[in-house]
Amino acid sequence: MEKTLWIERYADQGRCVGHIEGRVVFVRFALPGELVNVTLDEPYNRDDRFWTGEVTQVLETSPDRVTPQWKLAGPLNDGGGLGGADLIHVSRDGQLKWKADVVKQQMHRLGHLDVDVPIEALPGDDETGGLHWRTRIELIADDQGKPSMRRRGSHVRVPIDDMPLASQALLSVARNERVWDGGFEPNQQIRIAVPEPRDVYVPPQPDLDWLAQVVGDNYAILVDGQVKAGKRNLTETIDVQGRTFTFTVDANGFWQMHRMAPQRLPEHVLYLVRLALQGKTDPVIWDLYSGSGLFTLPLAALAGAVNGADGTGARVLSVEGAPQAVKNARLNIKAAGLSNVTALCGDVAKTLHHVPAELAHPDVVVLDPPRAGAKAQVCRQIAASGAQAVVYIACDPASLARDTATLTEEGYELRDIRAFDLYPMTHHVETVALLTRVNEP
Numbered sequence: 001m002e003k004t005l006w007i008e009r010y011a012d013q014g015r016c017v018g019h020i021e022g023r024v025v026f027v028r029f030a031l032p033g034e035l036v037n038v039t040l041d042e043p044y045n046r047d048d049r050f051w052t053g054e055v056t057q058v059l060e061t062s063p064d065r066v067t068p069q070w071k072l073a074g075p076l077n078d079g080g081g082l083g084g085a086d087l088i089h090v091s092r093d094g095q096l097k098w099k100a101d102v103v104k105q106q107m108h109r110l111g112h113l114d115v116d117v118p119i120e121a122l123p124g125d126d127e128t129g130g131l132h133w134r135t136r137i138e139l140i141a142d143d144q145g146k147p148s149m150r151r152r153g154s155h156v157r158v159p160i161d162d163m164p165l166a167s168q169a170l171l172s173v174a175r176n177e178r179v180w181d182g183g184f185e186p187n188q189q190i191r192i193a194v195p196e197p198r199d200v201y202v203p204p205q206p207d208l209d210w211l212a213q214v215v216g217d218n219y220a221i222l223v224d225g226q227v228k229a230g231k232r233n234l235t236e237t238i239d240v241q242g243r244t245f246t247f248t249v250d251a252n253g254f255w256q257m258h259r260m261a262p263q264r265l266p267e268h269v270l271y272l273v274r275l276a277l278q279g280k281t282d283p284v285i286w287d288l289y290s291g292s293g294l295f296t297l298p299l300a301a302l303a304g305a306v307n308g309a310d311g312t313g314a315r316v317l318s319v320e321g322a323p324q325a326v327k328n329a330r331l332n333i334k335a336a337g338l339s340n341v342t343a344l345c346g347d348v349a350k351t352l353h354h355v356p357a358e359l360a361h362p363d364v365v366v367l368d369p370p371r372a373g374a375k376a377q378v379c380r381q382i383a384a385s386g387a388q389a390v391v392y393i394a395c396d397p398a399s400l401a402r403d404t405a406t407l408t409e410e411g412y413e414l415r416d417i418r419a420f421d422l423y424p425m426t427h428h429v430e431t432v433a434l435l436t437r438v439n440e441p
């Protein structure tokens with residue numbers, strides 16, 4: 001069914017909201033202020049509380065609208081339909097405005113707080129127009145064994161020979177390994193991971209000499225989880241406040257995907273932790289959901305390195321559930337020469353019942369949970385620890401807002417909030433919040 005409607009505001013999941021005959025309609029590829037024709041997704045029963053649909057024609061255009069740079073990811077009606085870039089029709093400034101607004105809305109609706117949320121683009125994204133930021137991509141082999149992506153709302157797989165969101169280093173590896181030629185078994189899952197060389201200039205379309213010199217064998221092509229080319233243990237290097245940290249990372253495990261996120265996020269987290277510590281040189285810090293130690297290492301080395309102290313006065317407890325990530329974190333801690341970290345493996349909620357006494361009362365808790373958030377139980381455990389401050393890194397603003405409401409009930413107050421555009425061209429956004437204790441438990 002085709003309908004015409006005015007688009008009123010941003011909603012979640014990359015959609016905007018309008019109304020048809022009093023019923024809410026969530027619309028893909030729309031922008032507020034536009035008059036659009038929309039094809040409604042079936043089923044669209046009269047009794048449904050809301051409908052969903054996709055723009056087929058724009059009759060009144062928002063100044064934030066642009067022609068998609070990656071047509072295949074645009075609207076179905078325009079030859080698109082691939083997932084992974086649901087804001088491809090929005091200008092860079094428009095994307096930042098959209099995401100800041102969504103975080104603000106969620107903090108209001110679920111966090112019961114009215115705050116403005118500044119949003120920051122990562123270095124290099126303006127120059128690339130928001131493309132070429134992914135250091136990891138996942139594809140599926142189609143029936144001809146070619147790499148493909150699924151078309152939205154169907155089982156159709158569309159073969160691709162480019163992925164404009166992938167970093168130039170990744171695309172260069174893919175070309176060199178002839179990934180786009182195919183030769184896979186139908187339905188195989190293909191994952192390509194290429195650490196970003198952050199300390200050198202990466203040219204557009206790097207050549208083979210550059211690849212050999214700069215990337216070498218530091219990449220992975222995994223097929224159904226098995227290494228087909230490159231290697232499983234990748235090396236990632238970041239610089240935080242003049243100190244270089246090196247990480248061994250499992251090619252199939254979690255790592256911040258944007259080229260510059262592994263550097264910018266620890267910088268900001270460290271800034272907030274230091275703000276909360278007010279010059280304390282021997283703090284206890286918890287790093288929950290710690291992965292391979294992206295925040296653990298800078299915290300252990302630098303959080304207590306103030307007023308002439310060398311940082312070793314700090315004691316850090318990290319907790320992570322994935323055994324391989326913990327194994328790598330321990331390697332990374334050792335390689336950095338840090339002896340002030342206790343790295344525990346286990347579910348956060350359960351592990352927090354058995355924290356060694358000398359680490360049981362943190363000054364600051366850093367947490368970076370998965371999309372679902374930490375949830376009420378973990379928030380209450382954090383509050384019960386007596387921590388004076390909480391630095392919360394969130395990839396889903398709704399989860400952050402819900403957990404903020406719990407932490408507020410437990411005696412904390414939101415002191416700082418900032419969003420980062422770690423996922424350009426998509427509705428996803430990372431948010432980092434600092435909460436400090438105002439009431440004793």
Ligand SMILES: C[S@@+](CC[C@H](N)C(=O)[O-])C[C@H]1O[C@@H](n2cnc3c(N)ncnc32)[C@H](O)[C@@H]1O
Binds near residue numbers: 369
């Ligand atoms: C968003 S990642 C953050 C990792 C790390 N901070 C980083 O930036 O690289 C979330 C991490 O939480 C871990 N995780 C998920 N649920 C968990 C749980 N219930 N207990 C412990 N770790 C969990 C995942 O394995 C993953 O490494």
